[in-house]
Amino acid sequence: MDLTTTLHRGRQRTPDRAATIFNDRVTNYRDTLDRVRRFAAGLVGVGVGVGDRVAILSLNSDYFVQYFYATPWAGGVLVPLNARWSVEEAIFALRDCDARVLLVDAAWAPQAARLAEACPSLRRIVYADDGQPPPGLTAFAELASSSAMDDVARGGDDLAGIFYTGGTTGTAKGVMLSHDNLLVSALGGLAEEFLTRGGRLLHAAPMFHLADLAGLNTEALIGGTHVILPSFEPGSVLGAIGAHQVTDTILVPTMIQALVDHPSFHDHDLATLRRVVYGASPMPSLLMARAQDALPDVGFLQGYGMTELAPIAAILAPDDHGDQGHRSSAGRAAPHCEIRVVDENDAECPPETIGEITVRGSNVMLGYWARPEETSVALRGGWMHTGDGGYMDADGFVYIVDRMKDMIISGGENVYSAEVENVVASHPSVVMCAVIGVPDERWGERVHAVVVLREGRTLDPVTLRAFCKKHIAAYKVPHTLDIVDALPLTAAGKVLKRQLREQHSR
């Protein structure tokens, strides 16, 4: 299978149907394909060869969708970077994958010179946003003014994209996914009625994350329309649903909360909405009940997975939301993969017994970019080891009880403690630190730092946050800070995170 196939199908079946609606700009399948063919030719023109990486730093837009198809059309490899990252983080990833071309939106454009200087492999930085490009950047339309090219038609096991994810070691790793990885996950989701046939999908969650891209691929398989907002803003989401007859959307739990809490919630016409897919972090059961009350005609569907699984591994179907017990689970293995809970020797645990969740199937990543050792550890025995602790019940429902990786999920974003600790520890006042997630009503979990100071030094949260923001994305920066005399340690000198979480979760 091949990502661009869905565009060819749109051309054959519904050339006049809207492929994308961005704000109020409607682009049909025929014109989308035309832009893709021309932009792809432009990419080749500036030296993108088969397998070369083409990165993007942007909020959602119709340009993003065109980038998503033009890159494989030209033979390139997608690298959607987190637009919320710090410049330092972006530079790390661009250098790590040796990106040839980078697309930026208006918010990132001012950093272009710095990125170009730090990443000599970059041949061109493309301005993929409205308005005139700042000096030194190439306009998207200019690159797309070339004559059109034919699809190079990569597909199957070919590398489609590199998707960066945090790591327990403190640096981001590039997850290599093939065309088949992405499309098998989308097909398996579709087989479980992930999205509504003949509908319109609202993209409000960031497209640079695989959760929303999974929706993009699934909607594309059924030839529907992408309604795109630059980013999540509850009033805009509520307005767009009515304005564009949206049937489906993909959100993280904190976004669902923001919607149902929104003062104008009841003023909007949400009658077309049929499906809300959620995931990326646990759904509090009270919030689930509130959302179901507020949207009684909507089928809620949970997708559980991770970037390494392209991304869906388990689905909690709308019908399974009726059962209180099942509603607290992550669902059952999607049809395209198998889930096993295993003990430390990789032997399958009996039902109801906690172990590590592992997954096997054609959605499992090719590996980590340029990290053969971490790849072979993660994929040992042919199974992706998720790092999530959990159990399976006697009906095959999977329950997540612990993240074995030291990770915080805040507002749907994964924050690896080690990465934040590296930054906090580099502050001159800090002797030792631990970063943990503590329960937070709005974000699910909040990043919290516990710090031991150098003698005679002080540190306040505002100073620490300002320091951290220079190095890491704002969502990773500790919201709150506790100063202690000493951290609880194991005999081996390892911080007792579980004990810290209990002490600081008030």
Place this chain on the structure above:
Amino acid sequence: MDLTTTLHRGRQRTPDRAATIFNDRVTNYRDTLDRVRRFAAGLVGVGVGVGDRVAILSLNSDYFVQYFYATPWAGGVLVPLNARWSVEEAIFALRDCDARVLLVDAAWAPQAARLAEACPSLRRIVYADDGQPPPGLTAFAELASSSAMDDVARGGDDLAGIFYTGGTTGTAKGVMLSHDNLLVSALGGLAEEFLTRGGRLLHAAPMFHLADLAGLNTEALIGGTHVILPSFEPGSVLGAIGAHQVTDTILVPTMIQALVDHPSFHDHDLATLRRVVYGASPMPSLLMARAQDALPDVGFLQGYGMTELAPIAAILAPDDHGDQGHRSSAGRAAPHCEIRVVDENDAECPPETIGEITVRGSNVMLGYWARPEETSVALRGGWMHTGDGGYMDADGFVYIVDRMKDMIISGGENVYSAEVENVVASHPSVVMCAVIGVPDERWGERVHAVVVLREGRTLDPVTLRAFCKKHIAAYKVPHTLDIVDALPLTAAGKVLKRQLREQHSR
């Protein structure tokens, strides 16, 4: 993905649910898995190594299903042979693929000695049927008495099976399909609501054909129950639907006709039936209308494809059956693949223009077993060239207008003219012959021979049929015969089949 994954899922979710119901023998998922694990160990015990071929010559049964899972479980490669073949044809395929083990049912058991003698690679012939095995054959239960083994867990692009299909050159070719080929086709079908969730699938069409095996894989993905009849007999089918609350079945048009024509049709309780999937040959529109009248609560779904496409390439969804025009099409490209109609230079034809139907996707075969040249011709440019002529309309519906391969479809079976001609021409009275399909009310097409005799010789249909039956399956043998003075030839000496069909289609 891996064929055996569906069994593991059944074990995790619904160990007590019936996996197979054969006549009145019910076997749940737990026991099916247990037999599979033991039979797989038995296969390894008699020398089946990873990649070795394990063939079967049998009507449908629960043994067939266990064979279907035990073979990949042990690391072997499935080779389901057409149980309607002549002994000569079976020997050809067994030798062609170098089969290590063969399973036979009671009807084939008497030929075991002859097959063993002709195929020295065969280490064991297993009796996979009820009752005592004849002398010299190993009982299925005996081989399954070994201790159980773990799944070798082949999957993805690994070879799953070799499926023989006729060839234009007159000899059968083995189509190599991977686990992913088979499961991508099933997943794509499921995404188009191929079968009813939570239902029971009746297998009355032969499992040795990929059409029914596609149903097996699809039903397995949703963890349902296989209700199995040894072969198609209209009274038994009608009885089984009511007796076992069948929701879905897969039939060829001639079978649908036999059902609605059956005198007891209205005496049966068919209320549970929701879906009839049909394919393998064109559906006459009058028959379609009659079937819809007779079964008003059933959604009819057409699958178009071929063995080389594992097998689904296009689907005519139940909703598309409402439109008279679309109903005469083969449907639209299934979500897992792309269809293009191309001219003789492999350039895409505009809509409504006839060309050859080609298909690209992860369902396209690995190739023909031991036939690299025929493989590269069929798969040139990365597209499977189906040999079917047709066009696509402006909505992406595909219409088949001609089979470019010289092939007859009789009762859902493909009959390659060249193969029958080889046999007819070897009759001592025959100088020259052509075999064509002529319209037939019952079989869709009927195999018809047009023959030029040696001077002074005679030939009658009964004699010709008896002669042919010694070499080829009964369904390939000419039903009818015309004796002519000369065949219409092109200047190059090629028989003008189209002209012959017009002359003899009365």
